[in-house]
């Protein structure tokens with residue numbers, strides 16, 4: 140005994156006792172700290188999708204600090220913030236869509252160009268003029 144249990148999520152030392160740790164792990168402060176830890180890895184798009192259809196939390200109105208934090212089933216973002224987030228998400232989305240459109244066009248052009256290239260290079264008349272080494276190779280294959 141003596142060594143304390145350290146909770147990474149809560150950055151807190153608690154008594155190294157099974158029932159106390161268990162109690163800690165189901166406690167709201169711990170669950171909130173854990174959820175907030177994972178929340179930081181979410182993209183704005185994910186966060187937005189989660190909060191978009193939630194009704195606003197009471198804490199938004201009276202300016203109080205909501206005890207539930209990210210665990211709250213209500214949103215902690217104002218309508219303006221949701222609007223801003225939507226704007227940002229859409230703005231970051233747009234260029235990649237344009238980029239893939241450009242890439243698709245480019246690839247289509249490459250296909251047309253390489254078809255032309257093959258046609259020119261390996262035109263029937265051209266094939267007949269293949270170097271001897273190559274026709275030799277062809278012969279050995281059959």
Ligand SMILES: [Zn+2]
Pocket residue numbers: 146147148149150163164168169170172
């Ligand atoms: Zn904890």
Ligand SMILES: [Zn+2]
Pocket residue numbers: 196197198205206207208211212213214215
């Ligand atoms: Zn709340």
